[in-house]
Structure formats: C-alpha cells, structure tokens
Amino acid sequence: MxxxxxxxxxxxxxxxxxxxNCQANAAHRLVRGDRRLKVRSGRSWDHYCVSxxxxxxxxxxxxxxxxxxxxxxQA
Numbered sequence: 129m130x131x132x133x134x135x136x137x138x139x140x141x142x143x144x145x146x147x148x149n150c151q152a153n154a155a156h157r158l159v160r161g162d163r164r165l166k167v168r169s170g171r172s173w174d175h176y177c178v179s180x181x182x183x184x185x186x187x188x189x190x191x192x193x194x195x196x197x198x199x200x201x202q203a
Contacts, residue, residue, distance in 0.1 A: 135192070138168035144175070152180035 144164050150156035156177040158164055165181035167174045176184060 140166040142166050148175065150175070150177040150180050152176050152184070156180060 141163060144158045144160055144162045147157065147159045150158060150164075151174045156179065158175065158177055163178055165176040165178075165184070167176070
C-alpha cells in the first residue's frame with residue numbers, strides 16, 4: 129500500500145538554545161529556554177514565538193478546514 133502524503137511540512141516544538149528574534153515579528157524576542165515553533169524552510173529552520181505560532185496555527189487550521197469542506201461538497 130502506498131504511503132499517503134501529508135500537506136504539512138516538518139514542524140517541531142522545542143526550546144530556544146540562545147536568544148533571538150521571532151521570524152514573524154522582530155519585536156518578539158525569544159530568550160534561552162523559551163518554547164518556540166520550529167518550521168522547516170528548505171535546508172534550514174524558521175523559529176516563531178508562542179504567540180505568533182498560535183496565530184499561524186489558527187490560520188492554517190482554518191485553511192485546512194475550508195479545504196476539507198470544499199473536497200466534501202465536490203464529492
């Protein structure tokens with residue numbers, strides 16, 4: 129049986145190893161030990177603070193739900 133592909137790229141939740149800015153908002157500063165969303169971007173990673181991660185996840189969940197609705201109504 130063929131493996132079903134995922135629409136999601138590789139994502140993880142980890143802790144910052146050093147201080148740096150959130151990649152969605154430079155005013156959001158992560159310090160060592162802060163939880164962050166880590167998203168694969170080509171050969172590297174993008175890192176987002178918890179508040180930006182929550183907004184990204186909410187937006188993407190809504191988009192996926194809309195796609196599911198559209199697929200189900202066309203079936």
